[in-house]
Amino acid sequence: MKPPRETRRILDKLERQYPGADTELHYTTPFELLVATILSAQSTDARVNMVTPALFKRYPDARALAKATPAELEPQILSTGFFRAKAKSLLGMAQALVTNHRGDVPSDIDALVELPGVGRKTANVVLGHALGVPGLPVDRHVLRVSNRIGVAESDDPRVVEQQLCDAMPKARWTRTSDTLILHGRRICRPKPLCDQCAVRDDCDYFRLVIARARDHKAPKRPRDKKRVRATRR
Numbered sequence: 001m002k003p004p005r006e007t008r009r010i011l012d013k014l015e016r017q018y019p020g021a022d023t024e025l026h027y028t029t030p031f032e033l034l035v036a037t038i039l040s041a042q043s044t045d046a047r048v049n050m051v052t053p054a055l056f057k058r059y060p061d062a063r064a065l066a067k068a069t070p071a072e073l074e075p076q077i078l079s080t081g082f083f084r085a086k087a088k089s090l091l092g093m094a095q096a097l098v099t100n101h102r103g104d105v106p107s108d109i110d111a112l113v114e115l116p117g118v119g120r121k122t123a124n125v126v127l128g129h130a131l132g133v134p135g136l137p138v139d140r141h142v143l144r145v146s147n148r149i150g151v152a153e154s155d156d157p158r159v160v161e162q163q164l165c166d167a168m169p170k171a172r173w174t175r176t177s178d179t180l181i182l183h184g185r186r187i188c189r190p191k192p193l194c195d196q197c198a199v200r201d202d203c204d205y206f207r208l209v210i211a212r213a214r215d216h217k218a219p220k221r222p223r224d225k226k227r228v229r230a231t232r233r
Helices: 004-017 030-039 045-058 062-066 070-080 083-101 120-130 140-149 157-167 170-186 204-217 225-232
Strands: none
Touching (some): 004 170, 045 070, 120 170, 140 204
């Protein structure tokens, strides 16, 4: 795994490639972002953005959502997938906010992860983007990209979160996650577009896998026939 100084240098390069990475999420309140992030599991941002306007018009806060029933909520989030499980999580989350936090979203990660449907990734998204608290969400993109480049070394999201937090200043935690997510979506995909990557020369995966594969496929130079005959003599 690369040392912290090198990790920061690599993230500097990636941030220049994605200057607006930390402005991708557009929700008015911590409650709205929390709901949207729960809905985003196994769904797309575009789909969630289609569902949430009508949802928030009907349930603008935790108190309103806590009064809903599964039969009322499920049809509204049907298109996001896994709608029954998500409805259960959303209702449980809203009821817990009303019961334990006066309807407000807490700004403490330990309190957030106690809410139904809220793991560390979701909690860190809400902390960093809505509550002004440093957080570094690790999703599948962050996991893949950080391990490929070599700025982290684990299949465990919590371990990768700690490794990246140790390497980056707190003020950059959320932006680091956003940058790695965008890089994973646009360039460092499961089948990566390495020739478009700003940190290709720093990447362990490119050096050890892609570059070696290209060298192996490169056509061999034809041998000089005169030299071959001279050698045989």
